[in-house]
Amino acid sequence: MRRVRVRFAPSPTGPLHIGGVRTALYNFLFARKNNGDMLLRIEDTDSSRFVPGAEDYIVESLKWLGITIDEGIGAEKEGAFGPYRQSERKHIYRKYVDQLLNDGKAYIAFDSPIELESKRAEIPNFQYDAQTRLSMNNSLTLPEEEVRKRLENDEQYVVRIKIEPGEDIVVNDLIRGEVSINSSVIDDKVIFKSVDELPTYHLANVVDDYLMQITHVIRGEEWLPSSPLHVLLYRYLGWENEMPQFAHLPLLLKPDGKGKLSKRDGDRLGFPVFPLNWKDPRTGEIYNGFREAGYFPEAVVNFLALLGWNPGTDQEIFSMDELIEQFSLERVSKSGAKFDYEKAKWFNHKYLQMKPDEEVADIFQRILIEKGFIEDTDKVIKIISLIKDRADFITDLWEQSHYFFEAPEHYDAKAVQKRWKPEIPEQLEELGKMLLSLEAASADEMEKSIKEWISGKNYHLGNLMNALRLALVGELKGPSIFEIVEVLGKEEAARRIKKAIEVLSGES
RNA sequence: GGCCCAUUCGUCUAUCGGUUAGGACGCAAGAUUUUCAUUCUUGAAAGAGCAGUUCGAUUCUGCUAUGGGCUACCA
Incomplete structure (x- = not known):
């Protein structure tokens, strides 16, 4: 048996969404449960969407929640499979792109974005695939000489995977069982772009997971439709025997209405959907975090763990160790879970009640000092013991106790x-x-x-x-x-x- | 539009063919409290629909409906 190695691989395009946090948590629980490694890899292959500070935000969020990283970004020791930022792995991908090119599993395409756009407008349901690739501008249709000339002239191009049509691709998902899709409906995805010399997600994640010896890919359900493509990539690269197992997690949905939870929902419904506060460096927009809203990290972890997973018992309150002990992918549910803010509050209430008065008083003292009150510790502890059970958050404490001080x-x-x-x-x-x-x-x-x-x-x-x-x-x-x-x-x-x-x- | 995934109380979920369909949040009522809250007790609340398989389906299969995801030189 190979050592279990999982990765959380967010892209630094903004604050880490609470759904991403749950993905990280499940990866972490699975790694700990199986005495494996939890890696953090930054997927920054889209240079145009890079947001400064996002990576630090991710690391700090996980740290606050107690999700510790064994290897990669944010780990104590980075590890032997680095670098762990895809932008720093540029030199690694080229080799595999060339391999696919040489094996005839991929080809070079020169179609400009504008050309593709007009093609899509012209032909309904246009898909770049076996049906259409021979009518496009690529190394399959252009004379060899012409292709060489264009490359020498530094013309922009992309590399596309050449999907063989008419074959059923089976993805064995640990949560959903066998998911089958015919290769004819998969398009010739771009796997590499000359503009920044970087691969796209599809190639990068396959290459990195292989090189980093990842055994289980645990990620959101939004990746399920493209996972057959990834299986094909492993196959074309000759790595199918070392292919990781897949587990696609159900999505976190809006509490009301429809759709997956988005950053707007937080503002709209008045609760955080991010672990920490975040100020967008471009727009100056503020996003609210659970930490600043007064949540305990243990409560957030407990709440999140149960959104999409349960051990089959009546237990509701879990320490991180208990979660690790009891977690299994088999018990992750298949359907999306609506985010229930009332329940999140209830968890925090529970955790507040479980905290010793001394500890709560210690935190509350800081709030009192900010408000200009210097109070005796024993007195504050006494007050906490009197009013704690009527608060959901540390931040409620003042509201519940101000009359003791003024x-x-x-x-x-x-x-x-x-x-x-x-x-x-x-x-x-x-x-x-x-x-x-x-x-x-x-x-x-x-x-x-x-x-x-x-x-x-x-x-x-x-x-x-x-x-x-x-x-x-x-x-x-x-x-x-x-x-x-x-x-x-x-x-x-x-x-x-x-x-x-x-x-x-x-x-x- | 095409493809994929899903579908048990309002919400999160248990049930791995035979149960009065269980628990939790929230809600309501009652008790406790000189107040508010806590706490306790009780209650209302669910198998999307239609076929089929079976002695028997929430559970297995199919269809429909609904919801969600994907369909970019984004992840």
Whole structure:
């Protein structure tokens, strides 16, 4: 058995899409599960679509998610099969192009883009193939002498694969089983272009996968239709025995409507579709990332892993190690999965709840400092323990806890109307005084004393407690009122009571 | 248009010929909570359609429909 080697091979044309992230994740899980190697290769054969910074973005995204690379770009040690950027492998491809040319498996074509365009406009369903190639400008139709002259004159050309028609090509897909397609419907794809001396994706990925000894090609379903071409390429190159196994992953679809998830959907529906924030260097356009939206990488990984794969059990929460342990391509589903943002949020909620309060407090401290609050660590931990379960994100924490740090500036109008009864100011004032005279300082003790006091006075418990909450928080929300008093301290609580009476009774 | 792939609750999915078709998200109701949330309980919610194979089909086959992908000197 050969050592398992898989690759994630994105092209640096912009930020890494979340679907690409999932492809990377499945490659990674498969490699780890089988004690194999995970390579990162950059497919930058289209020089015109290169976007600066995209490669770094890819590496940083994978790193953030805990998808570690063993070999290639972003690996600790690059590895013995480099270079891992296709643009740096120029010198390697030429040899195989010549081999195909010499073996009569490919030919040189001079048709200009304009000529091809007009051909397509002229003939419906025009395809450059066995039917049409003899009516085109190429080394099959031009005299040898003419071809040589054109090449000597540095005329632009492309190399096309010469597909033999009428043969059923079978691709054995690990997820879908046998997929068969007749070679007559495959066109003579461009495999090399003289303009930048680079191969196209089809040739480059076959050559590189072969040379890098890739055993499994795990990629998106959009490659399924061209995989027979790749099989043919392996065959024409004489590598069919070393051909990797294919696994085509179902696509990630839009949550509403139709089509595969695109970058526009994020803006349109208000959630990220990229791992990290990205600013387009040309347009200045901002794309939102999961990281900046407050997601934990573990939650994103967990969510993504289950979009298109499941182990057949009821387990929902998986650590990376558990995913590795349980992952298999056989259990990847065949149909596309709609991106469910609500579920993504739920995963993050779960992960937030699982994090120790100390750890959450540590992150929250940084937010507090940014807002200008210097707070005692134990106090912050205490607050986190009180409010954590009502937050989905670290970024929700401030919204849920601000009243611990700053007195309310205004009071929720609806709540005031409902709970600020005429008798309340007097009762609250008494309560404030009583509070200050208490020896007890813990929530439990205070609860006991205050409740006793209220029932002794025959005051309405619900009304008074809610009014107190209104005075302390400004709204009718939050954890136990006595816990709040404990954290605030009796003095601060009394101050807030006084202020609420001034503000609210002044108005009424 | 041509080719390829897919099709179970609104969504993600389980089921590898015989199940009251299970779980999760979301939704609804109830309980708990002096509030909000959490939590717990309960509920509504699915085999695209039509043939065929079979004692028996969600499961196998075919057709139709629907959805998706590909059809570039892009990946």
